[in-house]
Amino acid sequence: MRLSPDEMIFWQHGFLKLNATIVFTWALMLVMAVGSKLVTRKLSTGLEHSHWQNLLEIIVSGIEKQIEDVGLRNPKKYLGFLGTLFLFVAMANLCTVIPFYEPPTGSLSTTAALALCVFVAVPLFGILDQGLGGYLKSYIEPTVIMLPFNIISELSRTLALAVRLFGNMMSGVMIIGILLTITPLLFPIVMTALGLLTGMVQAYIFSILAAVYIAAATRDRDPKPEPAPNT
Numbered sequence: 001m002r003l004s005p006d007e008m009i010f011w012q013h014g015f016l017k018l019n020a021t022i023v024f025t026w027a028l029m030l031v032m033a034v035g036s037k038l039v040t041r042k043l044s045t046g047l048e049h050s051h052w053q054n055l056l057e058i059i060v061s062g063i064e065k066q067i068e069d070v071g072l073r074n075p076k077k078y079l080g081f082l083g084t085l086f087l088f089v090a091m092a093n094l095c096t097v098i099p100f101y102e103p104p105t106g107s108l109s110t111t112a113a114l115a116l117c118v119f120v121a122v123p124l125f126g127i128l129d130q131g132l133g134g135y136l137k138s139y140i141e142p143t144v145i146m147l148p149f150n151i152i153s154e155l156s157r158t159l160a161l162a163v164r165l166f167g168n169m170m171s172g173v174m175i176i177g178i179l180l181t182i183t184p185l186l187f188p189i190v191m192t193a194l195g196l197l198t199g200m201v202q203a204y205i206f207s208i209l210a211a212v213y214i215a216a217a218t219r220d221r222d223p224k225p226e227p228a229p230n231t
Contacts, residue, residue, distance in 0.1 A: 004021070004106055004107045004108065005019065005020035005021045005024060005102040005103070005104060005106055005107050006019050006020070006021050006107050006108075006109065007019070007020075008020035008102065010023060020102050020104075021104045021107040021109060021110055024092075024101060024102060024103070024104045025104040025110060028088070028091060028092055028095065028104065029088075031091075032087065032088070032091060038052075039052045039053070039055075039056050040056070059087075060079070060083070063075075063079060063082065063083045063086060063207075064076065064079060066204075066207075066208065066211070067079065067082055067211055070208065070211040070212055070215050071212075071215040072211060072214065072215050072218070078125070078211065078214060081117075081121055081210075082207050082210055082211050082214075083207075085114065085117070085118075085203075085206060085207045085210055086203050086204065086206070086207035087203075088114075089105055089114070089165070089199070089202060089203035089206055089207070090199065090200055090203035092104055092105045092199070093105065093196060093198075093199025093200065093202070093203065094196060094199065094200070096196065096199070097196070103199070105165060105166070105199075105202075106166070107166070108162065108166045111161075111162045111163075111165040111166040112162040112166075114161070114162070114165065114206070115158045115159070115161040115162035115165075116158065116162075118158065118161060118209075118210045118213060119154070119158040121210070121214065122154075122210075122213045122214055122216075122217045123135060123154075123217060125214045125217055125218055126138070126214075126217030126218055129217075129218035130218065135217065138150075138217075139151065157213065161206065161209060161210075164205075164206075165202060165206055
């Protein structure tokens with residue numbers, strides 16, 4: 001049993017390796033890019049929309065609503081990054097129904113790369129929102145004594161994101177593999193369906209945590225003003 005798609009080697013020359021993680025990651029990105037191009041090539045502004053456009057609008061509006069609920073007042077500003085994170089992790093796990101496919105999120109290298117994306121995006125959005133001086137000042141609030149603790153917090157939560165996603169994805173694949181060897185076919189099918197649900201939940205949690213970290217970096221948590229009552 002393979003613990004990671006890194007162990008599936010398609011080509012190797014010296015220290016250069018082309019494993020399943022690289023192949024399935026790039027294949028998934030290609031499918032998503034081509035799919036988005038096909039869905040968005042004939043968008044309509046009229047009353048009649050295609051089924052694909054309706055699905056696209058539901059997904060986009062749903063992601064925007066979740067971003068706004070986290071506390072980010074301008075969800076469109078963060079939609080590209082957070083939406084891509086969610087869709088990549090979700091699609092990586094939904095494609096597990098394809099024979100011989102292994103989700104790249106089952107590799108620690110992929111989950112570490114996703115966590116590093118969040119690690120870079122959090123200060124980037126913070127600097128864009130508050131300026132370089134304002135963002136760096138947040139590391140010494142309320143006192144300069146907090147500087148090392150804030151730095152450790154940045155590093156530890158990045159590691160936690162990677163390990164959390166990797167552990168959940170790998171454990172699901174391992175459980176299904178073990179059940180295939182000791183139980184009839186029906187039960188692993190049920191577990192596979194449960195694994196798809198778990199994958200969607202992990203995609204949601206990963207993107208929401210990223211949104212929470214960005215909201216903390218931008219300090220974009222001011223409550224919306226309530227509308228004045230009609231008199």
